[in-house]
Amino acid sequence: MTAHDHDHDHDDAHDHDHDHPHGPHPTREDDDLELTYSEARYLAMRGMLIKQGILTGDEIMRRLAVNDLASPHQGARMVARAWVDPAFKARMMADAKSAARELDIAVTEAKLTVIENTPQTHNLVVCTLCSCYPRSLLGEPPAWYVSKAYRSRAVREPRKVLGEFGLAFPGDVEVRVHDSNADLRYMIMPLRPEGTEGLSEEALAALIPRDALVGAALVDRPA
Template identity: 60%
Template sequence: MPHDHDHDHGHDHGHDHHGLSPSGHPYRPDDDTALSRFQIMEIALREILIEKGITTAAEIMAQVERMDARSPALGARVVARAWVDPAFKARLMVDGSAACRELGIEVDALKLVVVENTAEVHNVVVCTLCSCYPRNLLGLPPDWYKTRAYRSRVVREPRAVLAEFGTRLPGDMRVQVHDSTADMRYLVLPARPAGTEGWTEDRLAALVGRDAMIGVALAGVPEGAPPA
C-alpha cells in the first residue's frame, strides 16, 4: 500500500500520519461498489452473444464509439439552421427527425419533437420515469439530468430549478415542462439571441449549448450585444 511507511523513525512531533498521503491529505476510499444485478446480466448476455458468434467485440465497440461520437454540436447545427431558415424551421416543428436527416444527421429510431421558446413560453425537458433523452442528437445526457432531484423537482418547481441553473425568466412568461414519458424525445429550440442578425450558421451554432437545448439555460448572448 502506498501510504505504508516505516514507523520506526519515531513520531515525536505530536500527530499521527496514519491514513494520510505523503503530502498529508487523507486518502479517499475507493469508489468500487459491487456490480448490480443488471450490470452482471449485461456482461453475461454480451459474452454469450460473442461466444455464440452472433456479434463480435469489435461490433459492440464500434457501436459504442458511434454513440460516443454524438454530441450537442449536432443539435446546435439543427438550431442554427432553424434560426436562419424559416422553411426548415417549419418542417422541423412538424417532424423533427425528418428535418435532422435533411441535414445529414442520422438519428436512427429517434422520434424528435421540437418545442420552441418564444417571448411567451419557455420549455424545459425531463424524464421523470427514467432518463429518456435525445441521445442520437445530443449524445449522452449529463449526470444531473438522471438524478432523482432534477427529475422530481423540475415538474414540481421548475422556476426554482431554472434559477439554480442561473436562468431567471420574466414573471409573465409561461414555463412549459415536457415529461418524456413514452416514445417521443424532445429538443428545445431556444430563442435566437438579439444582436446576431446576419451571423453565419456556424457562428450561431457556437451560441447553442447542451443546457439550452434541454431548456435549463438560454442560448448564449454574444459579447457586446445589448441585453435581450
C-alpha cells in the same frame, strides 16, 4: 475490441457506475483495475450476444461509432440551421428525425420532437421515470439531468429549479414542462439572441450551450 465500451445506449433506468475510477477508456477484460459490477456484467452480456450469434462484434463496433458521434454539437447544428433557414425549421418542427438526417446526423431514437421556445413560453424537458434524453442529438445526459432531485423537482417547482440554473422569467411568461416519460424524445429550440443577425450558421451553433437544448439555459448574445 477497442471501441468505447462505455457509450452504451440506454433509455431506461440503469445502475451503471458513473463514479468508478477507470475514467473514459474502454472497459476490457484485462483491465489493470478491478472491474465494477456493471462493467463485468456488460462484458459478459456482450460475450453472450456474440457467442449466440445475436449480434456480431462488427455490429457492436459500428453502433459504438455512431454513439461516439453523438454530442450536443449535433443538436446545436440543427437549431442554428433552423434559425437561418425557415424552410428547414418547418421540416424540423414537422419531423425532427428526417430533418436530422438532412444534416447527416444518425438518429437512433424512434421519434424526435423539437419544441420551440417563444417570448411567451419557456419549455423545460425532464424524464421523471428514468433518464430519457435525445442522445443522438445531445450525447449522454449530464449528471444533473439524471439526478433524482432534478427529476422530482422539475415537474413540481420548475421555476425554482430554473432559478437555480440562473433563469428567471417574468410573471406573464408561461413555463411549460415536458415529461419525457415514454416513446418520444425532446429537444428545445431556444430563442435566437438579438445581435446575431450577421453571424454564420457555424458561429451561431457555437453560441448554443448544451443545457439550452433541454431548456435549462438560454442562448446569450455574443460578447
